Amino acid sequence: MIVCGALVVPPTSPVYTPHELAHKRVALDYGNGTAYAGLQMLEGAMPREAVTTCAAATSPAERFAGLMRGDFEATVLQEPWITVAEQAGCRLVSTTFFHGTWVATPDVSVEAYAALLRAITRAVRLINADKRRYVSYFIRDWPGHPEVAELRPHDFNLGRIQLKDPGPIPEDEARWAWDWMASWGLIAGTFDVTTQINRTVEREAHELAAAVRAG
Amino acid sequence: MAMTMTIERVMAFMGLDVLVAKDEGLFTAEGLDLRLAALPPDEFQSAAEGTPTKPTTNQGKLQARGEAQMFQA
Numbered sequence: 001m002i003v004c005g006a007l008v009v010p011p012t013s014p015v016y017t018p019h020e021l022a023h024k025r026v027a028l029d030y031g032n033g034t035a036y037a038g039l040q041m042l043e044g045a046m047p048r049e050a051v052t053t054c055a056a057a058t059s060p061a062e063r064f065a066g067l068m069r070g071d072f073e074a075t076v077l078q079e080p081w082i083t084v085a086e087q088a089g090c091r092l093v094s095t096t097f098f099h100g101t102w103v104a105t106p107d108v109s110v111e112a113y114a115a116l117l118r119a120i121t122r123a124v125r126l127i128n129a130d131k132r133r134y135v136s137y138f139i140r141d142w143p144g145h146p147e148v149a150e151l152r153p154h155d156f157n158l159g160r161i162q163l164k165d166p167g168p169i170p171e172d173e174a175r176w177a178w179d180w181m182a183s184w185g186l187i188a189g190t191f192d193v194t195t196q197i198n199r200t201v202e203r204e205a206h207e208l209a210a211a212v213r214a215g
Numbered sequence: 216m217a218m219t220m221t222i223e224r225v226m227a228f229m230g231l232d233v234l235v236a237k238d239e240g241l242f243t244a245e246g247l248d249l250r251l252a253a254l255p256p257d258e259f260q261s262a263a264e265g266t267p268t269k270p271t272t273n274q275g276k277l278q279a280r281g282e283a284q285m286f287q288a
Contacts, residue, residue, distance in 0.1 A: 031274075062263075103288050108220070
């Protein structure tokens with residue numbers, strides 16, 4: 001699954017581009033992919049010393065509420081809260097996409113992982129054939145939140161819902177991610193693919209799962 | 216006999232494919248009994264308690280104590 005993260009400002013904000021967030025507080029849920037996506041969107045627009053962040057709740061519902069209260073200038077949201085924000089008149093000043101990555105214990109067998117990959121591949125194809133049918137999943141994740149319950153399938157921008165067949169992690173991308181995190185002081189040590197990725201299990205599982213992709 | 220695997224709970228924004236596969240019986244069709252485990256609410260820590268270099272992510276907590284075999288990061 002490809003995750004979409006959007007840098008969002010409230011309706012009354014004078015900010016229209018990510019560059020204009022220099023030296024302004026951007027709320028990030030540190031330790032989560034959306035926070036790293038936020039940092040990458042910001043540093044693509046300004047020098048690192050101009051990137052100014054503050055700690056925010058893990059829940060995008062709380063980050064959205066804080067944004068609307070004016071607790072900070074911007075935050076990063078994911079679906080369905082990007083759509084909620086748009087419905088509320090907020091502006092997206094940047095969007096980006098990133099992979100979700102599976103982390104497994106050593107006891108996950110090749111056969112079990114291959115079965116998981118085959119099932120997910122079939123699901124990806126079902127969803128991609130009719131994305132609108134499945135956007136209700138984003139709504140059902142948030143019971144008790146009226147702003148989400150009010151969303152209708154046609155409110156969602158399907159371009160932000162991207163899925164692809166699962167595949168091995170490209171070593172370059174893993175290394176770039178590691179080095180980038182290290183450059184921010186978020187991780188220590190140097191990247192060693194042999195300790196981070198079990199290439200044997202990964203390769204054998206993907207080979208076992210490959211038959212469904214050819215089908 | 217079906218294989219069993221427990222993964223940490225996923226939400227649609229990063230695991231729509233997993234949720235649809237489960238509801239559509241696709242894991243079962245592959246001989247995999249996939250179970251989703253959620254962190255008890257009282258153990259959930261907000262990222263607001265963390266710092267960039269010392270985050271308080273909840274990802275991987277169940278895996279770390281042997282209650283899940285996989286999680287998404």
